[in-house]
Amino acid sequence: MKSIRSKGETNIDARVLRSKKLLIQAGRRLLNKSYETSMSEIASHAGVGRATLYRLFETKDDLLVAIAKDCLETFEHATNHIETEATSALDAIRMFYSAIVPLAEEMQFIINLAYFAPEDPELMKLYEKQQEDMRVLVELAKEEGSIVKDLDTDWIINVLDALLYPTWKMRQQNAYSDEDLSELAFKTLCHGIKG
Secondary structure, X not given: OHHHHHHHHHHHHHHHHHHHHHHHHHHHHHHHHOOOOOHHHHHHHHXXXXXXXXXXXXXXXXXXXHHHHHHHHHHHHHHOOHXXXXXXXXXXXXXXXXXXXXXXXXXXXXXXXXXXXXXXXXXXXXXXXHHHHHHHHHHHHHHOOOOOOOOOHHHHHHHHHHOHHHHHHHHHOOOOOHHHHHHHHHXXXXXXXXX
């Protein structure tokens, strides 16, 4: 009897996790288009009942935090190999672009998050860690001579981020592969657009 209940609980847990994942994906997609998207629209797009939505996320802020955490964790997972595999700081930046270009939807949500997200200590801790990791990487690139030393680190980080925007725009147009786009961003960073 116990094994039957355990199996049933496992099925319920799997359904809950699946519903949560679908709501996070739908929320990310729709909220990237318009912050005014309602919770009902998100539930409908996810194919999840409103009762389930509100059982999992009592408020829109709760859903926003869950989506943001999912985006940051996806970013972390996509980039965690760079530190051990990169041959230099500049190579790490190249690998960063390769890892991030396919995450256009997640990164757009994170960028927009600053405008509408509720304060959440755990979320801020994840975001600050990623910012600090990037700061360290830029400083290492300066030390190895790959990046001009007298450029402000925050400026460089903003340039790195800014080059993601055209890659995502071109990605939406299916103009290039993710590999080509990451290479274009990296080459532009390293050489600019001069002839």
